[in-house]
Amino acid sequence: MNIDWSALGAVFVVALASVAVLASLFSFGVAGLSQREAAREAGASGSGQLAGAVTCFAVCAAIIGYGIYLIVA
Template sequence: MKIDWAALASVFGISLVVTVALVGLFTLGITGLAKQVRTGQGGAGSHALARTGAYACFAVCAAAVAYGIYLIVA
């Protein structure tokens, strides 16, 4: 049995980068939603922009998870 260590390291590296990126996006989404809860910061426009950005981050995370499930099933 031979193990292709280069391929294993490549899969590990890509998985690590994608995981950190998804966690970062999800964190940005949570931060965007938390911004509208805080009082006394910005106007209604900044809250709408933060909410829209948060929903966009969550949509990208959901798309990445759906694509991962698609890759596993296919």
């Protein structure tokens, strides 16, 4: 049984990068929602923060959907 270590390493690096990107995007989305709440309490609209949070969550959902598509197909 031969193990292709370079392919295994490539999969590991891509998975690690994907996890880092997804976790960062999700945390930016949560931070945007938190900043929106702070802006609303201060009397501002906070629509910019909401737009950024929704964008981050939409990109997260798109990446997850693409990963599921790759697994199923």
